[in-house]
Amino acid sequence: MSILIKRSKSGCFNSACNVKLWRLNSTSADSALKKGEEEEEFRVLDILKKRDKMQRRVVKRTDVQPDRIDRMATNQNWGNVWPGPKTFHPSSVPLPIRQGYVPKGQAPPGKKANAELMKIPNFLHLTPPVIKSQCEALKQFCTEWPNLLNSEESIEKHYPLEIISSDYCHASPSIRNPLARVVILRVQLADLKLDKHATDKFKRLVGDRYDPKTDLVTITADRCPTKVQNLDYVNYLLTACYHESWNFEDWEKEKTEDDMEYYDWDNNASKRSLIDWYLRVKNELKIMNDEEYKAFDISQIENGAQYKASVSKYMNEGENPQTVQEYSIAVRKLFGLPQKKLV
C-alpha cells in the first residue's frame, strides 16, 4: 500500500498505472481486452474457477549413491570393509537382517532405517579370519610358556609370591580407575622358612592379615596413588616384617605364661602342686627350686601322666564341660577315689 501512495504523489504517471492495477485485479483482463477489440464478446465472470493444483516437484536426487553392497564382490576381504568397531550401517553389510518385535504374522522391520540395529554393539570387525590374522601378527611379540610350569603345584613351588592387582575397562574421558591402584600380595607362611620364634613374631606383626586356616599371609596396599608405588610398598612391608621377625629383642624375654599361647604344664604351678602333694603323701616333703621342679620325673607318680594330659587340655583347649569332666576323672584316679556314678 505504501508503494501505491508514494507513486500517486509523482504526477502524470499516475493514471496509467492505476488502470493497469485494476486490470490485474480482474480475471483474464488482458485477453478480454484483445477479444473485445476483435469480437466484442461478453465477458463471463468465472467465479468457481478451478485453480490449477500446484504439482509438487518430486526431486529425484542425483547425489544419492547406490548402496555399497551392490558393488561388493563375493570374494572380497571383509576385514577391509569393516576394519574397526563401528555402528551398523545397512548399505555396508550384505546380509538380509531384520530386527524388531512385531505382532504375529508380520515381518520385522528391515535393516534400513532401523535404529535398533544401530544400538546393538556389533562384532562385525571381529570375524574369525580377522582374529586369526591379528593373532598371527601378534605372535612375534609372544614368548613360549615354560615347560616345567605345567601345573598349579609347580607354579606355586617356583613362584610362591602372588601379586594380585586389577585393571579396569570403562568408558569415561579418563582411563584411570581408583581401584586399579590396589595391590594384594599373598604368600604361604610356610614358604618364608621361618623358625619357631620368627613365625610367632611374624604372625603377631601381620595380625589379622594371616589366616591360620589356609596359612596364607595377605597384605593389601591402596594408600599410594599409583599401582607401582603400592607394589613397592607391599614388597617393602613383606621384607620389613620378614627381617623384623628374625630379630630377637630384649623385651621378648619377658614373655610369660600369661600371654597364653600355649600352656606348658612342666613350667606351671600345677606340676609343683602335684609334686608337693606326692611328696606329702610319701612324707618326704622338701624345699625345691624351680629347676628341680622342672626336672622332676612324674612317671613315678601313679596316674600322673593322665593328670598332666588333662590339665594341659583343660588349659589349652579352654574350659568346657567336657574338659572339666576329663579333669575330674584324672584327679579322681590320682587320689584313688571312686568315679562318678552314672544314674
Added chain:
Amino acid sequence: MNTSVAKLAQISFRSINFTVQGTPVLASELHTSAPLCRVVSGKYRITKKRDKPLTYEMANPPHYIAHRKSWNSWNTSSLKDGLRRSETAVEDEFIRRFMTGTWHGLVCSEVIIKRQFNHIRVAAIMRRAVSPTKMYFLLGYTEELLANWLQCPVTLELQTVDSFKDVVFKYI
C-alpha cells in the same frame, strides 16, 4: 535412554536441588528398570484419525527396554560401582540436545550414544533434506565442537533416509 525417562530425571534433579539444602545431589537417580507408572509413562495417545506416526522406539513403552528394544546410551557408568554416573548422564543429555539443535529437523530417530574408553560414538538416522556439502560441514562441525567440549574424540556415525516416513513403524 528413553526421552521421557531422561526428562523425568531432569525434573527430579531439579526438584532435589530445590528441596535438599546445600550442595546439589547429582547421585544416580535414574533407574532403567520398569518405571513405576507402567500404564501411562512413555506412551503416546491414540489420535482420532489414527495418523500419528510412531517410530519403533516410540511404539514400545519404557518397560520394554531390554525386551523389545535396547538402550540409547551405552556406557559403563550405569554398571555397579561405575564411575562418573551423574556426569555421564548430563553429558549424554547435552549431546542429544546439541545434535537435535545442530541437525535441526533432520534427526529422525533417537540419538544413540555409545562410549568405549574415552571414545564417544554418536549414531543417528538423518533425513536427506540438505545437500551433502552441508551435511559434511555439519558432521565436521558437530564432531569438532563436541570433542572440544567433552575433551575426548567424538565420532558421528550417521545413516540417512529419504524422509521421515522411512522410520515410521506404525500410525496411531
Added chain:
Amino acid sequence: MFTRNWKHLCRRYSQAVTFRTSEIYPAQHNENQIGLFYTIKPDLCKQLFNHGGLPKSFMKQTKTFTETAIMVRQPALDIMDCIRASDMNKPVIRYVLYGEKGSGKSLTLAHLLHYALEEGYLILHVPWVSEWLRRTPRHKEMTNSQTKEGFVDLPLDAAEWLLHFKTQNQALLKNCELKISKDYEWSKREKTEAGSPIAALVEHGINRVKYACDVIDALLLEIKILSNSKQCKTFVAIDGFNSFYYPMTRLNTPTKKKIKPEEVTLTNSFLELTKNDWNNGVVVLTIDQLAVPDENQESFLPRYLLYKKGFEHLDPFVPIEVGRYTDKEFLSCANYYRDRLWLRGPSDLETELKFTSASNPYNFMLQCAPL
C-alpha cells in the same frame, strides 16, 4: 465330706511313698534314695544353720512347709562315697561344687554338713563368703589389723563366725581333749595359755571382738595341728569360695581405699585352711556365679570363676557338678510340692513347668509360687 478327706489322705499316702525317705541319717543314704526328700530334725537344723547356711528363699519355704526337707542328690552322695574311700592320712582332698545359678549347690553343702555332723567331724563352715567381702551394710565394722601390717580386720563378722562355729560344734567343744599347743598373748593382761581347750579360745574371740580375727587365725592353725595329730577330724565347708579370688571387694577403708580380698585377714586364714598341707580332714567348697558381680558371670565353670590364681591354689581338686533336676528328681520334687500344698492343679502343669523352668530347681520353686 468324709469320703473326700479319706481320698485325700489316701492320695497323700501314696505320694508319700514315692517322694520321701524315712532315712534321716545322711550316712545311710545311697543310690536308692536319689531324688527323695529327707527331713532334718528341727533342733539339728537350729544347731547347724541358725547363723546361716541355707539360702534365704529356702528358709522361707521351710517356714511355709513347717519342716526342713532336703533332697538326696547325686553330688552329695558322690562326695560321701569319695570321703569314705579316701585315706585320711593323706593330704586333704578339696572338693569343688560348681553349677548353674540355683541348681542347689548350697543345699548339697547343707546335706554334707549334716553328714559331717553325724559322722562326728569338727565343722568349719563359712555360710557365704560374700557376706564378708561383698555385702556392705551401713555399719560394717572394719579396722586395721594390729598384728599384720597393711591388713584389714572384720571383727564383727569374725565374731559372728566364731559364734556360728561354737553353735555348730557345741558337742565337740564340750569335750576338752582339744587343747591348744602354744601360748597366745593378746595384750599385756590377756592371754591364752597352751593346754587350755579350744572353747576358751573361741570364747575369748566372742567376748573380745577386737581380737576375733586373730583368734580365728590361731584357731584354724590349732585345728590343723589337732587334725594332723589325729585328735579330731575336720570338715571344712565354704560357700561362695570364689569371692576370695575376685580381684576386688566392695570394702573401702575410711580413706576410701579399695581393698583387695587378700588384704583381709579372714581371707588369708581361710585360704591357709584350704591348702592341702594337712591331713585328716575334708574340704568342700562351692563356687557360685552369685558370689561375683553380674558382669563376671559369663560361665559357671571353675577356671573362670576361680581365676588363674584360685585354680592354682586349689589344683588338684575334685570338681563336682551340681546339675539340673533329672526327670525323676523333678517328678519327686513336684510331688513333694503337691504334698506341701505348694502346687495344685492338673497334672499337665508339671510338663509345662518342667519346660519353662528348664528343670532348674530354683526356677521351678519360683514358678510354683503363684500357682
Added chain:
Amino acid sequence: MSNVLIFFYRRLKNSSFNSSTRTLSKLQIRNYAKATSFPDYYQNPIFRKEDQVKLIADSDLKNRATVPVKPPTVSETSSVYFDPLVNKVINHVMEKGNKRLARQLVEKAFENIKRKQIERYHLASTPEEKAKIELNPKDILYKAVENCKPLLQLQPIKRGGITYQVPGPITEKRSLFLAIKWLLETTDEKERTVHFPEQFAWELLEASNNTGKVVKRKQDLHRQCEANRAYAHYRWQ
C-alpha cells in the same frame, strides 16, 4: 506423577530411618502396629486348647475357617496356668505398658496369699476347719472379685437444672471393671512402707471373706442406690 513418587520415596527413606531403628526392638515379634489396627470383621483368636477342642466338637470350625482372625497377644497363651481374670487384673495393675512388673507384682501377691493360707491351714486343728480354708489363690481372687462386684450404679442425670444421682442397673462388664478398680484403689491407700503385693494379698483375702473396705464400699453404693430410689423414674423421663 513419577516425579512426586520419587520425591516422596526419598523423603520417606530419610525420615523413617531414625524412627525405624528406635522402634525395631519393640516390634520385632509382631509385624503389625497394634491389636486395634485390625478391621472390625476380624475375629478374636481362640488360643486355649480346651476352646479349640470345643470348636472342633461343635463343628463350628468350618464357619471360622474363612473369617480372618486377629493374632493373639503375647500374654494370651495356651499355658495351663493362663487365666483370663488374672490377665485382666494384671492389665489393671500395669502402668506405662510395663507388663512384666505388673505380672510379677500380682504373682507375688498370689504367693503371699498362698503362704498365709497354708500357714492358717497348718494351724487349724480339725479336718473340718482345714477343709474350709481355701488354698488356691486364683479361687480367692475370683471370690474376691465376685464379692466386690456392685449390682447397681448411680448415674448423674440433669433434670430441671439439678443433677440427680439416679440408680440404675449396671452391665456385667462395668461391674467387673469397678470391682477390680476398687480393689486396686483400696490397695493403693496403704502405708508407704508396706509393699503392694502384701497389701493386695491382704485386700483379696478380706474381700473373699466378704469383709474389708472394698466390700463396704460396694455396700455403701447399694445403700445410696436404695436411698435415691425416688429418682429412679428420671432414667426414662
